[in-house]
Amino acid sequence: xxxxxxxxxxxxxxxxxxxxxxxxxxxxxxxxxxxxxxxxxxxxxxxxxxxxxxxxxxxxxxxxxxxxxxxxxxxxxxxxxxxxxxxxxxxxxxxxxxxxxxxxxxxxxxxxxxxxxxxxxxxxxxxxxxxxxxxxxxxxxxxxxxxxxxxxxxxxxxxxxxxxxxxxxxxxxxxxxxxxxxxxxxxxxxxxxxxxxxxxxx
Numbered sequence: 001x002x003x004x005x006x007x008x009x010x011x012x013x014x015x016x017x018x019x020x021x022x023x024x025x026x027x028x029x030x031x032x033x034x035x036x037x038x039x040x041x042x043x044x045x046x047x048x049x050x051x052x053x054x055x056x057x058x059x060x061x062x063x064x065x066x067x068x069x070x071x072x073x074x075x076x077x078x079x080x081x082x083x084x085x086x087x088x089x090x091x092x093x094x095x096x097x098x099x100x101x102x103x104x105x106x107x108x109x110x111x112x113x114x115x116x117x118x119x120x121x122x123x124x125x126x127x128x129x130x131x132x133x134x135x136x137x138x139x140x141x142x143x144x145x146x147x148x149x150x151x152x153x154x155x156x157x158x159x160x161x162x163x164x165x166x167x168x169x170x171x172x173x174x175x176x177x178x179x180x181x182x183x184x185x186x187x188x189x190x191x192x193x194x195x196x197x198x199x200x201x202x
Contacts, residue, residue, distance in 0.1 A: 054198025056103045056111060059090050061150030062201025065101070074101075074201075076150030080160065082142050089114075091152055101191070111195075112172055114188040123183050124163030124175040131187075136165035136173040146178065154178055 059065075063074045078089040087104030098116030103109065122129060127138045141163035148154045158179045165173040172188035 053194050053196065054200070056101075056109065056193065056198065057105070058200075059088070059101070059103065059198065060201070064199040064201065065092070066197040066199065067195070068197075074150070076148065076152035078152055078154070079147040079149065080144055081146075082144030091150075098186075102188070109193055111191040111193065112188040113191050114172075114174065114186045117185045117187055120185040122175070122185050124165070129165055129173060131173060134167045134169070134171055136167050136171070139164045139166045 059074060059077065061074050061076050065072050065074065073093040074090045075093050076091045078091075080087050080089065087102065089100050089102050091098070091100045098118075100114050102112045102114060104111075120131070122131070124138075124141065129136045141161075143159065143161045145157065146154070146160050147157045160176060160178045162177075163175045167173075170190055172190070174186050174188060175183045176186070177183045
């Protein structure tokens with residue numbers, strides 16, 4: 001009889017121990033927050049009103065631009081400022097040469113696609129410049145500061161000077177020099193919004 005009683009006590013203790021273990025596990029499960037749900041699909045163009053091509057104001061290094069006939073990536077960006085006025089130059093991945101897209105709001109969004117012209121022996125002295133049969137007129141010039149992102153070939157930040165010229169047909173000619181270096185000439189053409197599609201980088 002005593003042995004049976006001891007066995008009953010052991011069984012009762014085992015059952016109680018199992019119940020305690022299950023209770024502790026259940027309490028832990030209830031106190032552990034469930035994993036967050038996966039992120040919902042996001043439209044990268046949602047912040048640009050009804051546009052399906054993306055917002056050029058948000059361009060940055062790593063974004064891809066689809067021109068319809070070719071695709072390029074933004075390697076780096078210069079954020080330029082002068083007296084509180086800010087604009088950007090986005091350097092594109094191209095083979096040979098140098099090309100970039102400028103974006104500014106003045107007050108509407110204005111964009112231009114530029115090509116570096118190291119072959120030109122010109123400096124921005126004078127109100128007009130004759131180049132390849134076209135007369136360019138000085139539009140504006142000044143100095144400011146820049147901040148570099150990604151690959152631009154420049155320091156993280158510094159100063160620059162610029163002079164912008166425009167022809168009667170809308171052709172553009174620009175000169176820039178960074179950190180008191182030599183003048184760099186480039187020719188450009190205006191780009192209308194919606195000309196390309198932006199695919200944001202990760």
